[in-house]
Amino acid sequence: MTARGVGDVLDRAAVAAVDAENLLGDIESQPHQLEDALWRVESAGIATRERPGGLLVCGMGGSGIGGELAGAAVGRRARAQLRTVRGYGLPPGAREDALVLCASYSGETEETLASFAEAGAAGIERVAITTGGRLAAAARAEGVPVIGVPAGMQPRAAVAYMLVGALECAALCGAAPSLRTEIEAASALLSRLAGDWGPDAGQDALPKRLARLLHGRVPVIYGVGATAPAALRWKTQINENAQLMAFSAALPEADHNELGGWEGAAELAPFAAVFLGDAGADPRLRRRVEITAAEVGGLVSAHAQVPSFGDTAVERVTAAVMLGDFASVYLAVLRGVDPTPIETIERLKHALAEDAGAAGAQTK
Structure with a gap:
């Protein structure tokens, strides 16, 4: 991961200066x-x-x-x-x-x-x-x-x-x-991780390092097993909170098509690839993550492999979600963007509501 710069401190004061609604x-x-x-x-x-x-x-x-x-x-x-x-x-x-x-x-x-x-x-x-x-x-x-x-x-x-x-x-x-017992265990795990990853944690906390790695690059997030939908969550959180284009995919499917696209990626933009692991996945899937990350790592400007956290599937899913949520807000802070309002989505909703109102008026 990239080293921390002087102007990218991510603490509670820095977040509060941007995160007006306390997301x-x-x-x-x-x-x-x-x-x-x-x-x-x-x-x-x-x-x-x-x-x-x-x-x-x-x-x-x-x-x-x-x-x-x-x-x-x-x-x-x-x-x-x-x-x-x-x-x-x-x-x-x-x-x-x-x-x-x-x-x-x-x-x-x-x-x-x-x-x-x-x-x-x-x-x-x-x-x-x-x-x-x-x-x-x-x-x-x-x-x-x-x-x-x-x-x-x-x-x-x-x-x-x-x-x-x-x-x-x-x-x-x-x-x-x-899965009630797993949900309760996940709550206890996230309580600990919130301290490790939150704004009061050190500057080298994992989501802060990941936010710096993604800053100035096009994020591509990969998941495997239980973290496959978490990768999609990362993508959409970066879209909405940091207001950036981002992409996600799941292994092993991406190995059969998307992997080839990285050959020409440098011609388009600087990319950063993040691979979300899952300790509960099949050993062959875990090996695929290692090999794919090594292949992609040589073709992008930055990449990271992220381990899973927790013993149960619910713990691993919820921890991957929380990690991405923190990273997306920290990325918004690095960009100086308030992570809450999204004007483009609001304009779309407004336009659709106007259409529905007009259609309703015509049928009356």
């Missing part, structure tokens, strides 16, 4: 979120019943990633389908004996609202996880259980709530065993 505080609260989410799922009154069709998690962005992270944490322990749906409605062939978890932090995500309506029309059992909005209103009107999430955060900052919601719903519908 970093939400990252530091992830251990509490994991524990709190368990109580919130219990309080929702979801029936424990085998659903042979498994669990479909319908959600977009930071709300939808919880389903993919849950799938990685469950891994080969899945007893039925555990699938994340990103888009409007349900996939073809969605089974009536499935459970559909509609995840939207705001309760206003139009794709998730469409999935909620379609599942209801098909007679498929549903659960909503949200802070409110139209999703909560529709769910309560139709007697659908609602897992309430605390308001006041950015949707992407509620990742632990969405992950636990998906894991617990998977257990309740028989798609996976209960």
Whole structure:
């Protein structure tokens, strides 16, 4: 990794000068979120019943990633389908004996609202996880259980709530065993790591070094096994928090195509490749990470191999997420960018809302 420069100090004061809405505080609260989410799922009154069709998690962005992270944490322990749906409605062939978890932090995500309506029309059992909005209103009107999430955060900052919601719903519908003890262990691990990686940690703390390595370069994040969806989370957090283009891929698939693209990468831009390991992955996969990192390392301006943290899959997934979340905010600080507001996404939402309003007016 690159050495620290004089003007890139990352401490609490430096972060506070840029992070006006304290997004970093939400990252530091992830251990509490994991524990709190368990109580919130219990309080929702979801029936424990085998659903042979498994669990479909319908959600977009930071709300939808919880389903993919849950799938990685469950891994080969899945007893039925555990699938994340990103888009409007349900996939073809969605089974009536499935459970559909509609995840939207705001309760206003139009794709998730469409999935909620379609599942209801098909007679498929549903659960909503949200802070409110139209999703909560529709769910309560139709007697659908609602897992309430605390308001006041950015949707992407509620990742632990969405992950636990998906894991617990998977257990309740028989798609996976209960991983409650792993969730509790992950909360304890993240409490320790928050001290090691947070703004009060030393300047050589791992996420601070990774942020400096990525600064001024195009980030490409690779994951393997349980860290494959965590790599996607890193990418989207860099997109939103640091407001930079970034890319992600999973091994072994990337070895069959993307690896060749690195031959000409230097002609395009300076790239930085980060490889997220998984100690629980198959030995051949772990060996692939080592060989691929060595190959790519000779073709990019910077690269790093990052070990996994924790004994269980839930620990490894949540630690990889927290590490990337910290690194993305530190990268935003190095760029002098407030990690919370994203004007381009807000403009898109506004334009879509105007279109919907105009269409509604025409049908009245």
